[in-house]
Amino acid sequence: MVNITVNGLPLEVAKGTTLLKAAKLVGIKIPTLCYHADLPAWAACGICVVKVEGSPKLFRACATQVQDGMKIITHDPELYEIRRTVIQLIMSTHPNDCLSCPRNGNCELQTLAADFGIRDVPFEHRVPEIPLDDSTPSIILNPEKCIKCGRCVNVCQQMQDVWALEFIGRGDGTRMAGAGDVLLNETPCIKCGQCSAHCPVGAIYEKDETRTLMRAIRDPEKHVAVQIAPAVRVAIGEAFGMAPGTISTGKIYAALRMMGVDAVFDTNFSADLTIMEEGTELVKRLTEGGTLPQITSCCPAWTDYMEKYFPDMIPHFSTAKSPMMMQGAITKTYYADRAGIKPENIFSAAIMPCTAKKFEITRCEKMYSSGQQDVDLVLTTRELARLIKALGIDFNSLPDEAADSPIGRYSGAGTIFGNTGGVMEAAIRTAYNLVTGKELEDVKVNAVRGMEGVRRGEVDIDGTKVRVAVAHGMANVRDVMREIQDAREKGKEPPYHFIEVMACRGGCIAGGGQPYNTTDDVREKRIAGMYADDEKSVIRCSHQNPEIKQIYKEFLGKPLSKKAHELLHTNYTP
Ligand code: HC1
Ligand code: SF4
Numbered sequence: 001m002v003n004i005t006v007n008g009l010p011l012e013v014a015k016g017t018t019l020l021k022a023a024k025l026v027g028i029k030i031p032t033l034c035y036h037a038d039l040p041a042w043a044a045c046g047i048c049v050v051k052v053e054g055s056p057k058l059f060r061a062c063a064t065q066v067q068d069g070m071k072i073i074t075h076d077p078e079l080y081e082i083r084r085t086v087i088q089l090i091m092s093t094h095p096n097d098c099l100s101c102p103r104n105g106n107c108e109l110q111t112l113a114a115d116f117g118i119r120d121v122p123f124e125h126r127v128p129e130i131p132l133d134d135s136t137p138s139i140i141l142n143p144e145k146c147i148k149c150g151r152c153v154n155v156c157q158q159m160q161d162v163w164a165l166e167f168i169g170r171g172d173g174t175r176m177a178g179a180g181d182v183l184l185n186e187t188p189c190i191k192c193g194q195c196s197a198h199c200p201v202g203a204i205y206e207k208d209e210t211r212t213l214m215r216a217i218r219d220p221e222k223h224v225a226v227q228i229a230p231a232v233r234v235a236i237g238e239a240f241g242m243a244p245g246t247i248s249t250g251k252i253y254a255a256l257r258m259m260g261v262d263a264v265f266d267t268n269f270s271a272d273l274t275i276m277e278e279g280t281e282l283v284k285r286l287t288e289g290g291t292l293p294q295i296t297s298c299c300p301a302w303t304d305y306m307e308k309y310f311p312d313m314i315p316h317f318s319t320a321k322s323p324m325m326m327q328g329a330i331t332k333t334y335y336a337d338r339a340g341i342k343p344e345n346i347f348s349a350a351i352m353p354c355t356a357k358k359f360e361i362t363r364c365e366k367m368y369s370s371g372q373q374d375v376d377l378v379l380t381t382r383e384l385a386r387l388i389k390a391l392g393i394d395f396n397s398l399p400d401e402a403a404d405s406p407i408g409r410y411s412g413a414g415t416i417f418g419n420t421g422g423v424m425e426a427a428i429r430t431a432y433n434l435v436t437g438k439e440l441e442d443v444k445v446n447a448v449r450g451m452e453g454v455r456r457g458e459v460d461i462d463g464t465k466v467r468v469a470v471a472h473g474m475a476n477v478r479d480v481m482r483e484i485q486d487a488r489e490k491g492k493e494p495p496y497h498f499i500e501v502m503a504c505r506g507g508c509i510a511g512g513g514q515p516y517n518t519t520d521d522v523r524e525k526r527i528a529g530m531y532a533d534d535e536k537s538v539i540r541c542s543h544q545n546p547e548i549k550q551i552y553k554e555f556l557g558k559p560l561s562k563k564a565h566e567l568l569h570t571n572y573t574p
Helices: 019-025 077-092 108-115 151-159 194-198 210-218 230-234 236-240 249-259 267-288 300-309 311-316 323-339 356-360 381-390 412-418 422-436 474-489 520-535 546-556 562-568
Strands: 002-006 009-013 049-052 058-060 071-073 139-141 165-168 175-178 204-206 223-228 263-266 346-352 377-380 454-461 464-472 498-502
Touching: 002 019, 009 019, 019 071, 049 077, 077 108, 139 175, 151 165, 151 194, 151 474, 194 204, 210 223, 210 346, 210 377, 210 381, 223 249, 223 267, 223 323, 230 236, 230 249, 230 267, 230 381, 230 412, 230 520, 236 381, 249 263, 249 381, 263 267, 263 323, 267 323, 267 412, 267 422, 267 546, 267 562, 300 311, 300 356, 300 474, 311 474, 323 346, 323 356, 323 546, 323 562, 346 381, 356 377, 377 381, 412 422, 412 520, 422 454, 422 464, 422 498, 454 474, 464 474, 474 498, 546 562
Parallel strands: 002 071, 223 263, 223 346, 346 377, 464 498
Antiparallel strands: 002 009, 049 058, 049 071, 139 204, 165 175, 454 464
């Protein structure tokens, strides 16, 4: 521990603490712009400069560590002027079109300019002319708005290990671009959207398709059916001032109905369906032989990554489609049939925490298994929140409503799909039943819970030891894949039987389409919300969901049946 003072207040903090974090302990939030708690400090912008008594230098609070005896000054008239000038300099090379900017109202630069009361910029306004890149179906790059904070490049390279973005050029001419200065769609980008979630301004953002949903609702020919993903329910409330982790499932259903949506379904139902298919597939591979370990395939950014970087792993993938795609397929077949609606008249939309889901809906011909495009549109959580605000719906005071039947009811296992370890836990709950015919006394699987980047464990299913691993955040996944390749090359038994992979740190609760300002603190609260929702569920296992039993009885037959294969399974190509 070291002893310091912050603005004269004595403080004891751990060695290695940054000045930024030390100041926070005494209630001072030093202004920042390039800093994000998820990433190593880059010290690019200079807004967080502070003074240390006895030193003529200024120190960047995000990147400077405390030293014993340090006397830190976080604000005085001179620091105020310096920070104001830094903001004005950034504004001098930034477009002035705040009103039509995708980040209008939640831009970190706009907030700083407002807080510092900046009314003019005493420098020449020089905005570089760089074309927009809208080559992917998920996110848009607008390098003209880039303030070169480095967050997007760092998150893509360090956290996701994809290296699809880089800075090109030097000095004044530096700009953010697809790696190798090509369009993003020509890079290895996996559309995870983490760059957009970490960008402080409007330089990277999700493709906004809210008007497409409004047009479908207005079309009298269309029956609009909307599903909501597991992770949306614990995060959307943040856009309306609620605490992270607040469960707003019933309010989301109510808001969608107020918008004019015809049927409201829940992706959690299809998460249960996925478990039936994927769990049966796992038990089959374990008992009858098949490629092991089996690896989950519901995260589209992960499947995209694997097709690009680990094509030799394709046989390990579960062939089960993601819950979102299963829900689309059964909406336009099973539901269409029961509701007496022509599939071509159904407009199937999905609210997802993820930008890669926008890409997934047309990724291969299996996404058209109903004879139509199974999911017509994906909106992110951020897009839905904007739409709710635009329509004047008072989200906070909406009553809780229920989803529609017969593909809206779900178990607690379906909910926890949205957080790291959740798919694995849901699968174990049902695999145990498939193998033993019995129910687990305690459905909580502690071995796979938590936030460590890779968690390894062993689960006892009636005497059979099933070795499992859970990985999240793409940079953590590579190591696990190498372990499998290594065992294969050495002719050894595979180190695991079943692996869960989610591209984003924390799983979908921290997907690239979730509300801004996601940090580990926020992730943990959203995850706690997911587990709380599971715990209060009467039904905690996918195979116990009565609507799941019903769909197999009335329509699919049994897991892995011919019909299930046609509608609920897919394939992958290198
Ligand atoms: Fe996910 Fe999934 S959990 S991929 O993280 O398997 O996006 O929430 O909808 O499809 O169910 C995302 C979340 C989501 C699918 C499910
Ligand atoms: Fe990198 Fe993901 Fe952004 Fe693509 S979407 S550039 S992979 S962070």
